[in-house]
Amino acid sequence: MTAVMKPGLMDDLRVYGAADVAKCFNCGTCSAVCVHSEAPYVFPRKPIHYLQLGLESKLEGSLEPWLCYACGECSEQCPKKAEPGETMMSLRRWLTSRYDFTGLSRLFYRSWRAEVAAIVLVALVTAAGFLAVGFSAGDIRHYDGPHAFLPAGGWTGGVHLFDWGMAGVLLVLLLTNAARMWWFTLGRDRDRRAPLSSYLAALYLLPLHFFTQRNYAQCERKRPWVTHLVLMLSYVTMLVLIMFFLRDMASGPRVDWRVHVPGLVAATGLLAAVIINLRGRLRRSWPQHAHSHESDWIFLILLLYVTFTGVLQFLLHRAGLDLAANVTYVAHLAGVVPMLVLEVPFGKWSHLAYRPLALYFARVRRHAAAAATSAVEEARAA
């Protein structure tokens, strides 16, 4: 099928961070260098070329950008300083905005002011809401953790209900976007349709890649993978603690070692990873930190803020400073909510879904292709 060129696409991707892609003269060094590039998923040269030519539909259908871990090895070797690694990063941002049907992602990536404004707005609404609902009946000088937001007793924290509600909304948004991703990369193109058996056979890859980022470990430098793994596992630990053990977490002021020790370990992991990444971006010490998009800073600062306020309210509570602990807690929630409702479905964080999905889809495609070939061979043999 003839692909229609849209010559301005390269310029459009500039705001997503693709600054040097025009310099690429298609030598293919980058594809030879990348450890993840393997037929039929050869990159970064091919997606870069699609981008130069403005082959939008081919790009939308590409899984390759998600198979890249931004190690920057290719950028170091590129003879034209065309920053192929950075182009892959910007393609992920662009794809995120394509998968997202609401248009918010596109807005945020193209304007950091809009993203900051949205975060501030959600933060203010959250804070105001909690203050209005939570402390209209209760006493702000008395720390009651999530219970403080309960208008009148009851076993489930209001926050807890809110948590689950939010998780539901998040899931719906993410799933819709994931479905769009599936449509672009597997569904739309008749040649790429795969049988159910292929989907089932590769299913195990989803949790595997989600929890281990196994492929990231294949990159030449191991520290970025370790840092990323620590960040991700700490985050998941924290999520589990908050979703399932919120009551125990908020108990006190006595320390409940069953939840507080893992909580503190996770918080330390989060803080350390965030600080390493921030430092790296400031100093540009790793190749993948050489270029930072506004969305990277927003993401890291927000995460730092949330972790810091979380730890602080915990400490204040242990110290018996209830009023301060309550105020900090509200401030904490004012960060958590925008992080979850804006960053996860529309921002950088969405890659937690897209990357494992891409690895999964890639295998599905390969599986389906292999099945088709062997069917042909069998038919030929018969």
Place this chain on the structure above:
Amino acid sequence: MSAAPRKIGVYVCQCGGNISDYVDVNAVVAAVEHEPGVTVAKTAMFTCSDATQQEIVQDARELGLDGLVVASCSPKLHTYTFRDVARRAGMNPFQYTQVNIREQCSWTHTDDHAGATAKAVRLVRAGINRTRLTEPLEPIVVETTPKSLVVGGGIAGLRAALGLAEVGLAVFLVEKEARLGGWVAGFGDMFPHGRSGAELIAALEAKVRAHPAITVFTNAELTAKSGSFGNYRVTVAVRGERSETIQLVVGSIVVATGFDTYQPAEGEFGYGLDGVVTLPEFKRLLDGTTGPLQYHGRPVETVAYIYCVGSRQSEDAGTGHTYCSRYCCTAAVHAAVKAAVIPAKPHQVHFYRDMRTYGKYELLYAEALATGSVFVKYPDEEPPAVSRDDATGRLTVTARDRLCGGDEVALQADLVVLVTGMVPRANDDLTKALKLPVGTSGFYNEIHPKLRPVETVVDGAYICGACQGPRTSAESVASSLAAVTQSAAVLKRGTAALDPLVAAVDPAACAWCGACETTCPYDAISRVAADGKEIATIARTACKGCGGCVPVCPSGAIDLQGYRDVQVRAMIDGMLEAVTP
């Protein structure tokens, strides 16, 4: 005429296996070493090597050799090498014979070693027989006229004229058109320096016109040439209010008649559709553009370039345009770089085959990339197609992109630029008048692309610039300066030496029938009165030694020095003699 026995040295080359893998060189030596006149016969790994050359010189000195036979490769390669060896060895260089047992034996008969060896023996014997009958010959020395004629007033011709004048020669510059400057005079900014071609030519022309030693004829053409090397008589026809014909005598002729651009046929890559233009047309459009790019009043947002139009065509097309035009990749990316800085910069997509922006022009390619030009590499065998939607007026270019795994891509464009190549100028009259050799692609041919890059087989006629083949102005000027040097080398010395291998008439035998005169392709023969009768005489400086006149003479009055009939007969005898294995 019973002369003292000859002392001939025979050297049979192995050519490092090129010959000896198929020809038994020792058997060749054994078969010829007792031939009459042969003093020494040997084989050598590489006859042309310094060591062997030295050995020949030494043998000649010790044994008093007076004839040399080298059985190796084609005479095209090493005639001058071994003539020089003969000279150093104290022999007369024209008593040496080159025998070609590589191209004519080992390379041709790879499947028949015995046959190849036998053939080599026959050829070497013929060479010995010829050598045995050689006489010492001396080069023909001619006095030369310190004047030069330059044909063509493009950048190459202008620079050559100036160069010749600067070394102190009188120069006549003949330009067909009313104005000087050729193609470059019509260009704005040019690669690589970015200066305007028109300005460049204006400056050069001013210098040429101001130089007292240069006479410029515009609207003028060379119509005839006679005379011989060092002293050509040329006729120049000047058009104008009162047309006139001028006769000049010059020592050398520098031909710088340039090229034409390929003119696509109607429908070729959509040529003829509104919005499809050639590169020269686009360059003119661009040179005249200051604001946003427009074509026929329509804004141009997207430009598509299609490369190699009229160049690198397949042999089967039969057009002869199989060569790469060299300048066009660079000229096209240069145009794209220029177009990228005008207001409302258009999108630019280049459909190319290979990017041949060689040498430092690579930087222009990089600049084109950096300024947003996009490159689609189409397969040699499947060029892009251009169509036009009459309703919208937009053009569509479809092509396969080899860098996308051969997928088909389509581009909507407002302007399609056909990057047309260079073709030889139609110049039949000049070619005929000067007897210039034309190569398979239709451009003028030099003797040797590396070693004698501006000389032609016509002594004293040099070629330079794009009439020799596609090239940039810088390369054109470089070759025109080479032609200046070659001209000056001959003309400044005042004399020139020519090979004495020319025809000679035996006055006693000739009875002037005129048969030879009409045969000679170089007009070297004329009638003179001698001893009360009329006979033919041969201008030794004009004769090329082609031998054409020899067989037509009913009286057998003509002989070719170095290849006299007796020698040729002896060679035939040598070849026919049986070869005993």
